[in-house]
Structure formats: structure tokens, C-alpha cells
Amino acid sequence: MSGIPYLPRDISFDEEEDSRILAAIKSRRPSGLSAFDRVLLHAPKIAGPWLELASAVRFKTSISSSIRETAIARAYSINRVEEEWNIHSANLLKSPDNSITAQFVDFVKNCPTGQVLSRYKAAGLCEKYAAVLALTDASTLQIQVPAEVLELAKEFFSSQELVELLAAIALHNAVARVFGAFDIKL
Template identity: 35%
Template sequence: MLHSRHFLTLRTRNPIQRLTFTTTTLFKMRVPYAPTTPPDAAAEPIYSRIAARRAPRPLIPLDLALLHNPAVADGWNSFIGAIRTQTSVPETLKELAISRIAVLNKAVHEWDIHAALAVKAGVERDGMKTVFDTKLHKKGDEVGKEEGGGLTGEQWAVLRYTDQMTVGVEVDDGIAEALKAFLSDKQVVELTATIAAYNCVSRFLVALDVGECNGRAMKGVDEL
């Protein structure tokens, strides 16, 4: 565990974009953050593409962890960017699924960000309390009468699907088929890709303690 003060600054060489990321923290991530400026000419366009997706926000610690390998960071940026902006699944369902993944995988940063986005998208706060508190629905478990708790029937279906994909991976036929009552085949693929992608995100964040969030309490629903 490394304890030191660090200052992170990114200035893109594109004159149209001049973004600065500056922070001071006692960091304990399991590897140091990558350089905040491109290490060579080949990495310059990658840094610029990631900065462009984040704009007007600065780069985040996740970016600076991935940028140890700019090619990996570039692929990640493209994939997650498509998941975020090029899918047709309603934001309420997408952010609910991501928030549930964060709870199951104990990804504090993922919960704090995406639970707030779920509320902004229209998920009821009582529903988010259910997302946070309800018991895991494993493969083979009977589908009960959980409807309510601030969630619609569609949201419950997504929650169950997310649970089984995240813990155990295999999904009951009935749980998968339930999605087709309100999602097209394309949207089922998009939702599945979203759940898979954000399981990847949460596992990366937690394993390396990116952003130094491990062990910190997740925000309460009333704080979102």
C-alpha cells in the first residue's frame, strides 16, 4: 500500500480541448496511477479520445488506472462509451441494473454514481432502497410476489436478471423470457451487454481499489 500525495494534471494537445484534472489525496490504490500526459506519440490520440468522452468533466481515476496500457484503455473507452450512449434500453432499467451490480459486488463508487443516475432517470427512491436491500435472487429460486417496494414489474424482472447474471452467471429460462414481455430482442442483448460490462467495471474498481473507495460506506438513498 502506497501512501503519498499526488497531483494529477492532464492537458490535451488538441487546442480545442484543454482539460485539467487536479487532485490531492492520500492514495492507496494497489498500483500507482498512470502518467497524466501521453508517454509517447502513439498514446496521444488515445488520451484525447478518452478526454473527449469525459468532457466537460476531467479524467477520472478509472481512466488513469487503465492508461497503464493505452490500447486497453482505448478499447474500454469505446466499449463503455457505446454502452452508455448507443443503446436503446430505457435509462431507468439500465441504471437500476448497474446500481444492483454495485450492491452485489460492493463497488462503492459505482453505486454512488449510478444510483444517483437511476433516481434522476425516474426510479423511485423507495425502489432504490429495494435495489440496495432486497435479497439475492439466485438461479433456481422461485419467482415470488416481490412486486412493489417502489419497483414496477419490469424493474423487478431486470433486477432478477441482473442478480443471476452477476452471481452464478447462469440465468433461468423464465427469468430471461420475462424480459421479452417489454424489451425487444435487440434490447435484451443491450441489457445483457450492459450488465456484463458493469460487472467488469465493478470488478476492476474493487480489485485495485480504484478511487480509494473500498471500505467506505455507500451513500444512503436519501443522499442520492
């Protein structure tokens, strides 16, 4: 059970704005409200914009799905949110990028934080993905990204792509913190 009760799957709101927010969220969830939705909807005016941002990060950025899912999966691995790790590592394996293998996903999950740049070559990873993982590690654990990590990332990503990538990392770190605080189970 979560730290606060999940709202019922058939929740409704009396306030018109909250009802519109709920309808918008339901329209994006063909399989019904998730446990995360049912916690966030305790504060509908937070849930609506939060899920709009999540949709923008997922569907409206210029970064590839393999780059985005690498960063997201790493953030969930670091934060030990196994349910979300399972979802995003599976998304990563479905990536059209041929360099994404089970060995790559294992590295994303198990490489000790802060050691990506010293281990990626031995694991057969390319430097671009190492930059994504190092950026995720630093942003997740230290907040401030060391200059050498940011400079490496700039070799592969435009300013727009870096903002999109860091927004994805930040958003999913925030999701991980809500999952952790309320012990949300999918």
C-alpha cells in the same frame, strides 16, 4: 491507494496510437481523467476500446436510461462498489420515469440477491423492473441466467434490448472487478 499506482492526471505518451487513445478519452472527460482511467491507461490499447464500449452502452442503446441505470446500480450494489453505486443510484433517481422513487432505489440496493421475484410486489415495484433486477442478479452471480428469468425478461424486452441490457450488466460487472482488484477509489 490502488493496487497499482494511478498514472498522473497530466500523463502523456510517446507512441502516437497511445496518444490518440489518450486524447479521445480526455475529450469525453470534461472534468479530467478519473481514477479508473488513470489505472486503465497503464494499458492504453485496452483503455481505448473499453471506454468506447462504455460509451456505446451508455449513449447508443435503445433501452431507457431508467432500465439501464437500474441494472448498473444493482450490479454495483451486488459487487459492493460503493463509489459507482452512488453515481448510478443518483442517475437512477434523475430518471424521467415517475416510478423511480427513493423506495425503489432502496429496494435495488437492499433486496437480497435471488429474492427479487418473491419480494417486488410487496415493495410496490412493477414486473418489468423486477425482471431487470432478477436478470442482473443471475447474470452477476451465476453467469447463466435461469430460463424462467430470461423468459420473464423476454416479456418486456426485444432481442436487441436484451443484448443491450446484458452488455450493460456485463460491462459494469467487469468495471466492478477492476475496481475491486485494484481497490480503486474515486
